[in-house]
Amino acid sequence: MVFDRYAPERLWKLMRPDAVHVWLDEDVRRRLSWYYGVMVNELPAKYMIAKYVEAEDNPYKLGYEELVDVKRRARRLFEKLFRDARAGKLTLEVFVKEFRDRPKYSLLDIDVALAKMLANPCRLCERRCMIDRSKRIGACRLDSRVYVHSWFHHLGEEAPLVPSGTIFYGGCNFSCVYCQNYDISQTMPRHGEVVDAKRLAWIQRMLRLHGARNINHVGGEPTPNLPTIVESLLYLDVNVPQIWNSNMYMTVEVMDILVDIIDLWLPDFKYGNNDCAMKLSAVPRYFDVVTRNLKIAVESGDMIIRHLVLPSHVECCSLRVLRWIAENLPLDRVLVNIMDQYRPEHLVAKYPRRWPELVRPVYREEVERVYAYASRLGIVYEPVS
Template identity: 60%
Template sequence: MVNEKPAKFLIVKRVESPVNPYNGLSEKELWSLHDRLVIEFKKLWEKIRGGSLKLNELSRPQYSLLDVKIVLAYRLMEECRLCERRCGVERLKGRPGVCLMSDKCVVHSYFHHIGEEAPLVPSGTIFYGGCNFKCVYCQNWDISQVYAWKGEVVSPRELALIQEELRKTGARNINHVGGDPTPHLPFIVESFKFLEINVPQLWNSNMYLSMESMKILVDLIDIWLPDLKYGNNECAWRYSKVRNYWEIVTRNIKYAYENGDMIIRHLVLPNHIECCTRKVLEWIAKNTQRVLVNVMEQYRPEHLVVKYSDRYREISRRPTRKEIMEAYRIADELGLVYKPVS
């Protein structure tokens, strides 16, 4: 985060595409081209990380791997498959998906966030509208669910200017969050076409992305900040209205872990130590041993939990000190590194 190495998106822009990806290739042809170019990207990335190659030694091609990723991202948005809801809505025709977003990038605010994990701050945080989850306790319910469209519509070029401004004024990274950034993935990917400043990209997400979206992002994102909320599918459905949560989110976190730096967040819910916290922390200890873990104690009843407290009685209070200390005890028992960021 101090310009010692180039952000991954800058390298992706140097990987030449032998054909114009905007010129009517089928999706199958695009993915085949994408996967071939990713092999070249990984070779360059390793050389640059190892110090045997510098970014300025690479020329800027007319069409690059980034262009291929841009085209694929918008293809996924046509009958939307950006996340694993796979709602199939034709968002490019202006129709809103389950996430409440259609064909526009909506930004509610951006600023230097000093409340993120210590290694990340000040984090140049961009809050996007909409979300593919329907969390009944969402603390950002206004921008994610109720007033998702009430932000500022920005173009990919304008989004790049926001990122540049944040970096030039001291941000250590660009933190894409919301709501959730996934509904805005095509706009974010396209913004890199106009972004020349070296700044690490951070994906702060519920990680309910489709595998196609993960393949597009994994070569562009330097730091992953995933939420691993639930230890089972039943709690995920009850509180966030998503199916197959555990299989999808753990798959994506593991894939991201293999391709970048990561801090995993787990929000401790009241009355959910055994069904969620223990299972989440055990999975992290087994599958992503090198990550930092933020065991978060700041849950408070919000949104629908407040409105329908009788319906959600089991989470209609803050976690007790005993519950938080039990979560920490489990993390200690598993050998997780959580104290620097929790």
């Protein structure tokens, strides 16, 4: 297990001084105001609020439609408390004083019950493979267990996130031919440590207590592991922002769970059309699903969008991704990280003739063109690169 729990704070500040200086930028502070408030323990994380919103009935004994109905009523209080917290009326200090006793069953319990139902048969992601993963491997290459391949303080993430308490889960519902984490996502997804909800909560607690600014659920892809992730929050007893570092290919039903617990969205917006997504990641209806989920997510938390510039895919993907962001998301609340670190990996490196446009690094001219287009659209990307 990769985790240096005794790494001094001064080490990461020396290695990533931008992680300190970024918070002097008033625009970043404003755009990431909710995340920042939770990060510095001024505001309660969303999962903490959900844990103290009482459920009318025992959610573990209800059917799906009954659960949805009970959740609808419980969420009214949750949304009020979230609004109050966003407005600065419900600080963490006030929250701790007013919500001393946890209810027997909460909105978070409802979400746990819903996640477990959606996982069997599995319809957590939009592949909707409908497989009982306790008996067969799903489209995500996973059975019903959760495999954690590593967890540590990540110093290579965007400046506002460093040091990030990153948990790498095995498995993925994509088959990207250039995947840089192909060992844990595609070739050996079930070779990590098998964890249950209590163990996962302990990992998150240790990361936070030893200096992590957040808990960063990544992979692979975290979506297939949703039931255990949500359940772990029932046992987590420290205030910490929850980050969903994802390809955003989950179902609307899963989004309805995530909006109760995610403080900062870190979506990977890969392609500007469905054809490139099918060709390079074997994903149907990619653009339709991801853009739908981005619209839902941006209304319920802060957001940093990642986009990796691919060689020869500037016109068809990068420019279209940026144009969609500018036309559909509130640019005064979103940051974008335009990434230039593509390198030929996995199947592209093994079979270069199949994807000849991807066998080279991205040209600097291509990246500069994407930067210039983002600037023309009014997209802020420099502070988090």
